[in-house]
Amino acid sequence: MNVVSLTPTDLALAAGLVLALAALSLPMGLAIGKQLVIAGARTVVQLLLVGLVLNVLFDNVNLGWITLIAMAMLLVAGWEVMARQRYRLIGWWGFGVGSVSMFVSTFTITILVLLVVIDTEPWYAPRYAIPLLGMMLGNTMTGIALALDRLTQSTRQQRGLIENRLMLGHTWKQVIEDIRNDSIRSGMIPTINAMAVAGIVSLPGMMTGQILAGTPPLEAVKYQILIMFMLAGGTGFGTVAAVSVAVRRLFDERERLRLERIREIS
């Protein structure tokens, strides 16, 4: 493996692109210059911090530390799922539904892959565990956030229809079935699309990174396939779980629609 190490000058050149874009946005009145610079600065700081943490972690292989980092990643992802929604389940449900579903699906699949497929020594070797879990969480987070957002919005919009069907004696399952399925589908579509165009329209980011870092393309491809399938599984199971729990929460034990359990966040 011959990795071309990037120098600060190389990165400064790349940063110049962002600054140039920000400068261009000023006369055009795009009003995104400030956001661009702030987001760029965040990228640098956050990634450097992560790099430092990973460095320390890779040198001190310890299940306790890895668990701690994994939990922190989960909490941030759970928070992000909640923050991306216009209408949220009130109380702990707003945070809990997404977080617990993500925990169950991503941790199960990641641990399974680490133990059975990659089979490193020890199985929790952070060099594999942390990046895998990170990608799983990122993808599943997006899927769940999209699906829950669709669910709460559709339910609010179709309130009259839902209640009219309840009046006719339909069960909550019959009434919410279409909305539930649409929501799950909308959470999964980005992942399905990514699998469908992988390698044709764009090289997936992880594979690109590996190839740039010197891994032989076929090795990188094999890892990418593994990742894609993990992501599909994680996102799919996580989305199904989150939507199923949230849907149940929208109705009570008398099968009444309880819209007051979701609240608009302005």
Place this chain on the structure above:
Amino acid sequence: MSRLRVVKLSNKFLRPISLSVPSGKCLCLSGPSGAGKTVLLRAIADLDLSHGKVFLGNLEHMSVDGPTWRRNVGLLPAESHWWLERVGAHFAEAQIIGLEQLGFGAKILDRRIAGLSTGERQRLALLRLLNQRPKALLLDEPTASLDPKNVRRVEKLIATYRSKHKIPVLWVSHDLRQIKRVGDQHLRMTSSDPDSMK
């Protein structure tokens, strides 16, 4: 067959109310907007979290699950909703009662929901409900967007169903002449005092 009895029913939008409609009789509800007429019908159908009890004959509403209770006390909302493409798909029954009485031919079943007028939807929503054979009727302004001819048709169909099956009917209406025509009793609800009997 069975009397509809409401005992101290109340919720966030409804002050405690008790009333009773004998089987085969019609109680009309009137009153200004906000008096709680729709809220009362919804509470009887157990669509909102409420306190108090509702009986249909000997059946207490909490003794059966929500959908079963709602199939028994058929609530017709002021605005009907449809979830499938065509009219006929909303009817489970092969033989639909009441079509001709409301001035429809069998062809109406093939029509698209999107092409129906408000009045057609209102009449079809009533048929959809009656064909499920509810054991009580809760009607929220069932003739609000109908012309006089269709108003009479609907009144007649409901009267026929009511006397044939001996069911209690709660009928929300703003039209005093209609109330005289169809009601055996009349309850005027006011926002301050919803349980004053007139």
